[in-house]
Amino acid sequence: xxxxxxxxxxxxxxxxxxxxxxxxxxxxxxxxxxxxxxxxxxxxxxxxxxxxxxxxxxxxxxxxxxxxxxxxxxxxxxxxxxxxxxxxxxxxxxxxxxxxxxxxxxxxxxxxxxxxxxxxxxxxxxxxxxxxxxxxxxxxxxxxxxxxxxxxxxxxxxxxxxxxxxxxxxx
Amino acid sequence: xxxxxxxxxxxxxxxxxxxxxxxxxxxxxxxxxxxxxxxxxxxxxxxxxxxxxxxxxxxxxxxxxxxxxxxxxxxxxxxxxxxxxxxxxxxxxxxxxxxxxxxxxxxxxxxxxxxxxxxxxxxxxxxxxxxxxxxxxxxxxxxxxxxxxxxxxxxxxxxxxxxxxxxxxxxxxxxxxxxxxxxxxxxxxxxxxxxxxxxxxxxxxxxxxxxxxxxxxxxxxxxxxxxxxxxxxxxxxxxxxxxxxxxxxxxxxxxxxxxxxxxxxxxxxxxxxxxxxxxxxxxxxxxxxxxxxxxxxxxxxxxxxxxxxxxxxxxxxxxxxxxxxxxxxxxxxxxxxxxxxxxxxxxxxxxxxxxxxxxxxxxxxxxxxxxxxxxxxxxxxxxxxxxxxxxxxxxxxxxxxxxxxxxxxxxxxxxxxxxxxxxxxxxxxxxxxxxxxxxxxxxxxxxxxxxxxx
Numbered sequence: 001x002x003x004x005x006x007x008x009x010x011x012x013x014x015x016x017x018x019x020x021x022x023x024x025x026x027x028x029x030x031x032x033x034x035x036x037x038x039x040x041x042x043x044x045x046x047x048x049x050x051x052x053x054x055x056x057x058x059x060x061x062x063x064x065x066x067x068x069x070x071x072x073x074x075x076x077x078x079x080x081x082x083x084x085x086x087x088x089x090x091x092x093x094x095x096x097x098x099x100x101x102x103x104x105x106x107x108x109x110x111x112x113x114x115x116x117x118x119x120x121x122x123x124x125x126x127x128x129x130x131x132x133x134x135x136x137x138x139x140x141x142x143x144x145x146x147x148x149x150x151x152x153x154x155x156x157x158x159x160x161x162x163x164x165x166x167x168x169x170x171x
Numbered sequence: 172x173x174x175x176x177x178x179x180x181x182x183x184x185x186x187x188x189x190x191x192x193x194x195x196x197x198x199x200x201x202x203x204x205x206x207x208x209x210x211x212x213x214x215x216x217x218x219x220x221x222x223x224x225x226x227x228x229x230x231x232x233x234x235x236x237x238x239x240x241x242x243x244x245x246x247x248x249x250x251x252x253x254x255x256x257x258x259x260x261x262x263x264x265x266x267x268x269x270x271x272x273x274x275x276x277x278x279x280x281x282x283x284x285x286x287x288x289x290x291x292x293x294x295x296x297x298x299x300x301x302x303x304x305x306x307x308x309x310x311x312x313x314x315x316x317x318x319x320x321x322x323x324x325x326x327x328x329x330x331x332x333x334x335x336x337x338x339x340x341x342x343x344x345x346x347x348x349x350x351x352x353x354x355x356x357x358x359x360x361x362x363x364x365x366x367x368x369x370x371x372x373x374x375x376x377x378x379x380x381x382x383x384x385x386x387x388x389x390x391x392x393x394x395x396x397x398x399x400x401x402x403x404x405x406x407x408x409x410x411x412x413x414x415x416x417x418x419x420x421x422x423x424x425x426x427x428x429x430x431x432x433x434x435x436x437x438x439x440x441x442x443x444x445x446x447x448x449x450x451x452x453x454x455x456x457x458x459x460x461x462x463x464x465x466x467x468x469x470x471x472x473x474x475x476x477x478x479x480x481x482x483x484x485x486x487x488x489x490x491x492x493x494x495x496x497x498x499x500x501x502x503x504x505x506x507x508x509x510x511x512x513x514x515x516x517x518x519x520x521x522x523x524x525x526x527x528x529x530x531x532x533x534x535x536x537x538x539x540x541x542x543x544x545x546x547x548x549x550x551x552x553x554x555x556x557x558x559x560x561x562x563x564x565x566x567x568x569x570x571x572x573x574x575x576x577x578x579x580x581x582x583x584x585x586x587x588x589x590x591x592x593x594x595x596x597x598x599x600x601x602x603x604x605x606x607x608x609x610x611x612x613x614x615x616x617x618x619x620x621x622x623x624x625x
Binding site: 032033034035036037038039042043046048049050052053056060071074075078079081083090093094096097099100101103104106107108110111114115117118119120121122123124125126127128131132133134135136 | 187188189192313322324325326328330331334335337338341342345349352353356357359360361373376377378379380381382383384385386387388389390391393394395398399401402405409412610611613614
């Protein structure tokens with residue numbers, strides 16, 4: 001079922017930030033913000049926090065332990081080779097390959113995490129409330145049910161706080 | 172210090188956001204220019220030459236090359252190291268400057284990353300065909316197999332190299348591609364034809380520019396950037412370890428890892444300069460790739476050139492200071508003088524002497540001069556790899572095993588082929604993909620505009 005949305009359009013980052021301030025001061029609930037480039041303040045406004053780096057650290061830690069265990073298994077247990085009497089558990093010579101394999105693992109898992117969490121993958125059916133958001137406009141989206149005010153009120157406030165355009169759309 | 176207010180405007184011409192999108196996607200929207208068609212024809216022919224000579228090698232074996240028992244590594248390894256070096260700077264450029272919050276990178280990083288991907292792809296060709304029986308390349312993968320529970324040698328720098336390059340190719344390609352996703356969305360949303368909307372829509376992976384996406388996008392950029400920075404240093408250190416872990420005179424030196432890493436960045440930055448000058452000139456993007464961008468690259472090049480000069484001098488000094496007769500012979504009678512004198516001095520002149528002219532501001536603001544110097548540096552860096560690979564192998568401990576090496580037309584053909592593949596790749600990138608990171612350039616627009624208005 002389609003829901004009615006209110007869309008505030010801003011021409012610049014500064015206008016957008018002013019608009020966010022306005023919406024916050026009147027206790028409107030913003031559903032989402034669309035911008036042509038990353039705007040940290042907008043991300044913070046919506047209280048979004050990424051745990052991406054923590055995830056990457058965990059991947060790295062697991063990879064280090066995994067690779068070192070694997071190397072130990074191949075070199076000491078599965079098929080020990082005597083290189084002129086050198087110890088089979090040649091830890092220092094494992095370090096570089098561990099580093100590189102860890103990087104490879106973190107890269108692959110981070111890409112999957114990004115794709116999964118941000119829902120970015122080939123062939124995805126997307127919906128963009130206003131196509132200008134990937135070009136030159138900054139968009140604030142409100143859901144009618146949760147916005148906290150009627151269209152006229154929101155429109156008036158956003159325009160007072162720098163919006164170049166405010167309109168209703170059903171999708 | 173890194174803020175645009177001090178550096179001056181990063182983007183000229185009082186652009187607005189819409190204008191930026193239009194300017195950057197213009198080459199994709201416009202008709203294919205004639206110069207592009209001519210360049211693509213030439214590079215495709217070169218690529219075909221490469222493919223044919225590679226096929227010849229696979230059919231008849233590496234006996235078709237000029238390599239012999241002493242000089243077992245010929246042009247293939249020179250070219251491999253050369254391409255890897257060029258590939259390095261792309262990532263070094265975008266990642267080191269990303270981590271250092273250098274905003275001037277935004278106009279250049281995309282092309283530098285594209286260059287990396289194509290160069291690393293070209294580099295990967297050489298170790299593969301050097302195996303001789305390339306269809307058995309999968310032997311190098313560590314997996315339990317029918318040959319018994321025999322593992323690859325995890326202690327071998329050659330194996331490290333294989334993994335490091337695979338990781339590097341993956342990470343630089345994904346860094347490049349995911350960087351383009353928001354720009355594909357911009358092209359998609361401005362596309363006028365259904366076909367274009369469909370193609371770029373598919374490439375954009377459903378990007379909308381919401382805060383959810385941007386937040387994770389930033390997270391991914393910094394994670395990939397952080398680990399790739401380590402990889403940039405480690406990959407070329409490992410390539411150098413292939414040499415340094417041997418006992419060949421001129422190779423077993425602890426100087427090699429930093430010397431290789433810096434050399435790689437040197438040649439890659441030079442290639443970035445070459446490409447940026449071409450982009451600027453032929454696509455009229457002077458407002459984005461400004462004189463000050465080229466000036467900044469030139470300053471980095473002149474500094475790295477000094478490091479290269481120091482490294483060359485250190486090598487020679489240590490050869491003399493160690494008193495090792497084999498080292499002395501290699502450097503004083505087989506490089507500075509001897510059969511390969513030309514290669515040695517070409518390296519010194521191209522890499523350590525000529526770039527010094529860029530101390531002059533006049534030279535740094537002369538685009539033609541910069542273009543020529545960037546080409547000279549890449550030629551010089553090729554000679555450097557020739558010096559390292561060939562001279563040491565041709566005359567080592569046993570005079571009875573001394574030999575000279577010259578490439579056959581097959582080896583030359585393969586090199587020409589990789590140049591063609593690289594050029595075709597770069598030209599395809601120029602024509603169909605956003606050459607400059609649209610969203611990143613937009614993010615640095617406002618501060619620069621303010622300066623211009625003052």
